[in-house]
Amino acid sequence: MSAAETLLQNLGxxxxxxxxxxxxARTMGVRVRRIPxxxxxxxxxxxxxxAIVAINSRSSEERQRFSIGHELGHWHFHRHKVLMCQDADIGGHSSRATQAEKAADRFAADLLMPRYLFDPAIRQHSKLNFKAIRALAHQFGSSLTATAxxxxxxxxxxALLVCHGRDGRKWFRRSPDVPDRWFPQDRLDAESPAFDLVFSNKGDDMFPQxxxxxxxxxxxxxxxxELREQSIHIGFGQILTLLLIDDLEMLDER
Structure with a gap:
C-alpha cells in the first residue's frame, strides 16, 4: 500500500x-490557500x-484538488525544499518529468483515488468506456484524464490510453497486461475515428468502435x-483515446 493510501486508512x-x-493537509501540518x-x-x-500550499484559484476544482495532492506529495517526499510547480509539472504525463514530479503525481493519484476504494468502484461498471470514466471522476472528484x-x-x-494533438502523440499509458510491443504510432492514421476528432472538429465518440x-x-x-477505440476532446486541441483489447492473442508475451 502506498504512503498516501496508508495515510487515508490511518485517518479512517x-x-x-x-x-x-x-x-x-492539516493533519500533515500544511495549510492550503487558494489564490490567483x-x-x-x-x-x-x-x-x-x-508548510503553506498555494493553489491557483483560477483552475478548475478538479485541477485544484490534484494540485493539492501533488504538493502534499512534495511535502511528504521532498520536505525542506522550496518548489514551484508549473502547469506541465502537475499531472503533465511527460516522459521528461523529473522523478520528484512523478512521485508527487503518484501521491496525488493515490490520495484522490486510493486503490482500496477505486478498485471496488470500477468493478461496479461492466464495461470500461468514457461514460464509466466520467462517472468515476464525479464520484472521486478527480479530473477525467487522471481518472482515465x-x-x-x-x-x-x-487497454491503452493515448493523448494526441495536431502535431502527434503527446503521451500514452497501457494496462499492466498489455505487452510493450504494442506501442502506439506517433501520428494518427486517417482510418482511425480519432483522426476526425483532431482534424475535422468531429464531436466525441459516444461509444467504442x-x-x-x-x-x-x-x-x-x-x-x-481488431480492437475497440473511443476518443473524446480534452481541450487545448488535444484528444484522449481509449484503446480496448479483446483478443487474448494480443496479450501473449513473446
Whole structure:
C-alpha cells in the first residue's frame, strides 16, 4: 500500500466523499490557500514541520484538488525544499518529468483515488468506456484524464490510453497486461475515428468502435487483429483515446 493510501486508512477514510484534502493537509501540518497565481499552478513553502500550499484559484476544482495532492506529495517526499510547480509539472504525463514530479503525481493519484476504494468502484461498471470514466471522476472528484489513467492502470481491463494533438502523440499509458510491443504510432492514421476528432472538429465518440489494430500499431502482426477505440476532446486541441483489447492473442508475451 502506498504512503498516501496508508495515510487515508490511518485517518479512517472509507468513502470517496470523506477525502477532504484540506483537512488531510492539516493533519500533515500544511495549510492550503487558494489564490490567483501567475506563472505556476501551485507552490509550497515550509518551515520546520509546518508548510503553506498555494493553489491557483483560477483552475478548475478538479485541477485544484490534484494540485493539492501533488504538493502534499512534495511535502511528504521532498520536505525542506522550496518548489514551484508549473502547469506541465502537475499531472503533465511527460516522459521528461523529473522523478520528484512523478512521485508527487503518484501521491496525488493515490490520495484522490486510493486503490482500496477505486478498485471496488470500477468493478461496479461492466464495461470500461468514457461514460464509466466520467462517472468515476464525479464520484472521486478527480479530473477525467487522471481518472482515465487510473482506470487503465488497474487490472480490470486490457487497454491503452493515448493523448494526441495536431502535431502527434503527446503521451500514452497501457494496462499492466498489455505487452510493450504494442506501442502506439506517433501520428494518427486517417482510418482511425480519432483522426476526425483532431482534424475535422468531429464531436466525441459516444461509444467504442471496432477498428483494425494496424491503424494504431506499426507492426506486421497488427493486421491480424481488431480492437475497440473511443476518443473524446480534452481541450487545448488535444484528444484522449481509449484503446480496448479483446483478443487474448494480443496479450501473449513473446
Amino acid at each position: 477514510v472509507a468513502d470517496p466523499m470523506e477525502i477532504d484534502l484540506e483537512a488531510i 497565481l501567475d506563472g505556476c499552478e501551485a507552490r509550497i513553502t515550509g518551515n520546520g514541520d509546518k 489513467i487510473r482506470c487503465v492502470e488497474t487490472k480490470n481491463a486490457s 471496432r477498428i483494425p489494430a494496424d491503424a494504431w500499431f506499426d507492426r506486421a502482426e497488427a493486421q491480424c487483429y
